[in-house]
Each structure stands twice: as structure tokens, then as C-alpha cells.
Amino acid sequence: MLVAPLLAPVRVTQTFGNYNQQLYRRPPHRHKGLDLRAALRQPVFFPEDGVVVHVWNGAGAFGYGVRTRDDNGSWNLAHFDERPRWEEGQHVRAGALAGYADSSGNSTGHHLHLGRRDSNGAPVNPLHVYARYHAVRAGVDPDVFHRQIAMESGWNPWAHSWADAQGIAQIIPRWHPNVDPWDPFDSLRYATNLMSSHLAWSNGDYPRALGAYNAGKGRIRPLGVWAPRATWPRETRNYVTWILKGVDLASTDEHAALVADSKRNHEKKMAALAQQATALGLTVRMRATLERSGVWETYKRAHPDDAQLYTDIHQWFADNVD
Numbered sequence: 001m002l003v004a005p006l007l008a009p010v011r012v013t014q015t016f017g018n019y020n021q022q023l024y025r026r027p028p029h030r031h032k033g034l035d036l037r038a039a040l041r042q043p044v045f046f047p048e049d050g051v052v053v054h055v056w057n058g059a060g061a062f063g064y065g066v067r068t069r070d071d072n073g074s075w076n077l078a079h080f081d082e083r084p085r086w087e088e089g090q091h092v093r094a095g096a097l098a099g100y101a102d103s104s105g106n107s108t109g110h111h112l113h114l115g116r117r118d119s120n121g122a123p124v125n126p127l128h129v130y131a132r133y134h135a136v137r138a139g140v141d142p143d144v145f146h147r148q149i150a151m152e153s154g155w156n157p158w159a160h161s162w163a164d165a166q167g168i169a170q171i172i173p174r175w176h177p178n179v180d181p182w183d184p185f186d187s188l189r190y191a192t193n194l195m196s197s198h199l200a201w202s203n204g205d206y207p208r209a210l211g212a213y214n215a216g217k218g219r220i221r222p223l224g225v226w227a228p229r230a231t232w233p234r235e236t237r238n239y240v241t242w243i244l245k246g247v248d249l250a251s252t253d254e255h256a257a258l259v260a261d262s263k264r265n266h267e268k269k270m271a272a273l274a275q276q277a278t279a280l281g282l283t284v285r286m287r288a289t290l291e292r293s294g295v296w297e298t299y300k301r302a303h304p305d306d307a308q309l310y311t312d313i314h315q316w317f318a319d320n321v322d
């Protein structure tokens with residue numbers, strides 16, 4: 001399990017890899033983590049299960065803080081208000097209270113520094129780790145999702161497009177009111193769920209699911225018919241090509257499993273739709289007639305797309321009943 005180190009809404013105040021703005025630093029150095037805005041004494045949580053391997057005692061640049069190690073690397077949490085109560089060798093759980101944010105060490109305001117190192121000790125962008133985690137959880141290929149976010153925002157949590165797409169996953173708020181686009185943790189979780197639902201809709205077809213993320217489902221399947229790729233907006237075609245370039249989807253068992261999984265999701269969704277037929281415009285009498293005639297099952301099999309299914313069923317009624 002991987003959790004955000006602060007309660008939502010989380011805001012990034014300095015991204016990974018940006019040159020530090022502090023003028024007294026010669027030469028300027030790359031920022032090896034992510035700075036997150038924190039209220040004074042705001043609780044900080046361990047992102048992941050691990051073992052405490054270091055506790056900073058307030059003397060260095062990190063001030064007070066704690067480092068944990070797990071199977072794949074280590075997390076650094078820094079600039080706490082006082083020495084954390086943790087000791088080296090202690091096991092910690094994801095979501096457990098690590099300490100309280102302040103501005104101890106080399107810091108110009110209270111905030112949390114979140115750092116991630118891989119198993120070789122090399123700094124990595126913590127948001128990459130969260131993106132892969134959420135992708136795997138949602139049944140989305142993590143390599144594809146990584147490249148998708150690179151394409152959307154270049155991993156910039158402050159990205160804002162002319163079309164009002166906001167944040168790291170370039171979410172347009174008027175279409176997606178239930179996510180905080182400026183919170184990269186919330187956005188990455190939401191975007192992987194959205195991709196998962198697009199994959200169920202496209203029956204595991206990544207180009208179509210990515211196309212829907214970029215251009216909307218209506219451009220990829222207008223009027224219930226899959227549009228040929230050549231008719232997609234040029235920007236969307238480039239988007240899909242770039243993301244899938246170098247990602248050999250067909251070659252891995254992992255991907256085959258993902259496709260099978262999204263097909264299963266799709267079948268579940270169709271079964272739920274059948275149950276909701278009444279609510280979607282079929283009367284009980286119509287539904288009973290359909291079931292007796294076997295047409296319901298036939299149409300369900302023939303039409304993976306629900307809009308087309310209902311259109312055809314109503315047409316069948318017009319032709320065969322009354």
C-alpha cells in the first residue's frame with residue numbers, strides 16, 4: 001500500500017529536479033524530492049510499510065526527519081518540528097503518523113520534503129512511484145500510464161493548458177468535478193481509474209482508451225461506431241502514437257493478463273446494465289418479451305456498446321411488437 005504523506009488537499013510547492021532558487025547556493029543543485037505545503041504541525045504519514053533506517057536530529061539541511069527503507073528503496077520525510085519518536089530498526093506501516101511538519105533545517109517555511117531513492121540510492125521523482133502504484137491497482141499498464149502522464153503534463157503538477165486542463169493528469173474540472181486537479185496524489189489515482197474505465201469501454205484496446213482520455217469517447221466512437229484512427233484529431237493520433245511508442249503491449253504476459261482483466265470488467269458492466277434496463281428506458285413488459293424471445297441475450301452479445309444496444313432493442317420493438 002502507498003498513501004499520500006499528507007491529508008488532502010495536497011499542494012506541491014517545489015517539484016522534483018527543479019533548480020533550487022536559493023541564491024546562496026553555489027552552484028545551484030537539483031532538488032532531489034518533492035516539497036509539499038504543510039500547515040504548522042500538520043501530521044505527516046509514512047507513505048509505505050518499511051523499516052526506519054535513519055533519524056535526522058535537527059543539525060543538517062533536513063532538520064528533523066526520518067528515512068525508511070522498503071524492498072524497492074527508501075523514503076525521506078524531512079523538516080519536522082522536533083526529533084521524531086522513531087528509532088532505527090523500528091518497523092512502520094503505511095499511513096502511520098511519522099511526525100509533524102515544521103521548517104527545521106534548511107527551509108524557508110513550514111513544508112514537508114518527500115524524497116524517494118531507488119534500491120541503488122539514486123533519487124527518483126516520488127510522483128513516478130505513485131503513478132505506477134495507482135496504475136497497477138487499477139489494472140492499467142504502468143509503463144503506458146507513466147508515458148501518458150509525461151505526455152499530459154511532463155510531470156508538472158502546476159500544468160495548465162489553454163483548454164483549461166489542469167494539473168499533472170490534465171483534468172478538465174467541468175467534466176470531472178470529483179477530483180482535485182491540483183493535488184497530484186488525488187489526480188494520479190483518479191486518472192488511473194478513468195483509464196481503467198476507458199479500457200473496459202474499449203474492451204482492452206489501449207489506443208482507443210488513450211484516444212478517449214485525450215479527445216473524449218465521442219470522438220473515438222461517435223454514434224455507436226468505432227471511428228477509424230485516421231479520422232481522429234491529429235493531436236490525438238500523435239498523443240497515442242507517442243505514448244505507445246516503445247511500449248510493446250503484446251509481448252508481455254502481464255499485458256495479456258491486463259487485457260483479460262479489462263474484458264472481465266466489461267462483462268461485469270454489461271451484466272449490470274442488463275439489470276438496469278428498466279431504468280434506461282425498457283419497461284418491464286418489454287424486458288420480459290425480450291427475454292422470452294431470446295433477443296436480449298443475442299443483442300447483448302452482438303453489441304458491446306450500450307447506447308447501440310438500446311437503440312437496436314427499441315428498433316426491434318418497433319419492428320416486431322405492437
Ligand SMILES: [Zn+2]
Nearest residue numbers: 033034035113
Ligand atoms: Zn525539499
